[in-house]
Amino acid sequence: MSLQDIISKTIKDNNKPIGFDVFMNLALYHSEFGYYRSNKTLFGRHGDFITAPETSDLFGYTLARQCKQVLNSGDILEFGAGSGVLAAQILFELGRLSSLPDKYYIIELSAQLKNKQMQNIKKVLPEIFNRVEWLTELPKDFKGVVIANEVLDAIPAKRITFSEGCFVELGVDFQNENFQWKKFTQPYMRTGASLPDLIEEGYTTEINVQSIAWIKSLYDFISEGTVLLIDYGMDKSEYFHPQRNDGTLKCFFNHESSDDPFCNIGYQDITTSVNFSDIAESAVDAGFEISGYCTQAMFLISLGIEKCLLDEKDNKIRIKLAQEVKQLVLPGAMGEVFKVMALSKKQSVKLDGFKEQDLTNKL
Template sequence: MRFTDTLPTPSAEALAHSAQLAERIRIAIIANGGSIPFREFMRMALYEPGLGYYVAGSRKIGKDGDFITAPEISPLFSQCLANQCAQVLTELGGGDVLELGAGSGIMAADMLARLEALHCLPERYLILDLSPELRDRQRQTLQRHVPHLLARVEWLERLPETPLRGVIVGNEVLDAMPVELFTLVDGDRVIRQVEIQGDGFDLVPVEGHYTSEFNPNLPGWMRSMADSLAAGVLLLIDYGYEQADYYRPDRTQGTLICHYQHRVHDNPLIYPGLQDITASVDFTAVAHAGLDVGFTLGGYTTQAAFLASNALETLFIDALQTNPADQYKLAQQIRTLSLPSEMGERFKVIGLNKGVAFTWQGFALASQQHRL
């Protein structure tokens, strides 16, 4: 993945798709008096029914998409998560796993295989995903990798009405939530608006030199997570910072970035519906939102420390014994997942408990909750 100002030109079909969404955004702007908050633009660009980036039919994840997530990099990532889930399910005496936004389905497949090896399969493996294309892809992945476990998998279009006991897990879910963009003007937050500019869009200008973002949907989202969990844990993995680092004085342009065909750039207003738009996660805000709705903080640390605490080294050695020829490939995977210059420290892990008290094995080596 590289940061660039030069992007590949979309196909004619993709441009036509984007034009449809752009027209719908223009209609919304006109109806709202000439501008809409950036948060609404981001919501439409990502989730507008039938047209938004995450709900339309294009392939987003993997070498043929726009970005690659940790489960796509290595099965060792998902196996470590499964080790943590096994501890929770054992503490509860059984239960379910609910994965939020399951991508290609490879994390579900690898977690189920590992949980089976640990004799700790969940009663149900639930997948909540809004994309029909991704649900089909997930089913195909599971059929290919763990066909004998497919009967345990259920797909949901909304959170379960009956609260579950078990684990709710979200890998790179929070970064895809629409954020409010603001600029400080004389010490006050001015919420940024998007307006029509020629054939495209632009931000309404304001006088200020510090721009960042916050997630206004986080408290409500966290409430929905608490309401969906009778007893168990919420496990979230994403890239982000503690609040003091997130709003550092020298971070004057915030954290908003876009992914398009494995290029990273900073213009969210182009190619609506064709590119991913994300913002780093404020993990202090996540922790506070969780505590406000009745969760307790189970732990917080870097991805590298969490994976190490969940037997990454042992899993690596086991994989080597099975496939000695894969030594270089497996070592590269671990470097990507663990090195500070890669995903190891940029990605964080937070665990929140509800109705169950235990010491998480994933935070044993290096708990950093004091930084929140």
């Protein structure tokens, strides 16, 4: 049975369309055929997309400096560690700074990715590999730094559309051997997430209710520490801009993007941008303090990414690093599309990553 068959059977068994969040969850996380559970190469030049850690080691080295400031003899926990490259970068740099945590925990749903992480980290850092531990559930009374790089965009979201004076949910139906969008009849009720004002007929957007619940779960297991969320997204005024009338849904396959989630099911990534205003609101409701929000570019610059270039004596390597830094900080590349948000619990230190810019008041 293929993933297409499994999803179409789910719709048939449901006797009506399923929510897009249900479809997205099956397409990405089905235990056998989901995109993130497959043996396909997902990251890097031979995959479907390139993340910041895959772009340059300097990303992880710079992020390590922010970790060092707030570790306070705590540990690090990374959600969805991809190929393990970011963990290796952070541990390498913290070792260089004599600030290694006792434990670097990783929570990873994919057995295939977990194996890849183990191989990559062991290969680069065999001498401290025993500090890395994979968890199957959230720890209790965690103290330290939590890192979620490109995690929120992959949490299944609902799609809603404005129809005849109210928002209705856009579900997924299966008719004539094809998946298709289908409007639910009852109005969509707001559940903890904001909705846009003053919009026109047919305006479509995404609401991520699960990410709000996820933020609450973070607060519950952290006794003291800082959460660093790094993802592509924006504040709600930009997220719900009238011109963004078809939402933020994006699919990635072989480095090409589309807005069609119904092709290459199980073989393409499906994402939605992060509404950081919703994340901030749910974080504050949970009990967190917002310790900063800015573009990835300004976060990395605040932490001195350019010093890594100046420290490099080899001219050829310095030219290569300069190209990588451009990819991470230039507006046309990752610099402004990606944002960094810090949430704190019982942590009063002013974070170095937001020295040059803090856009919290825009949220």
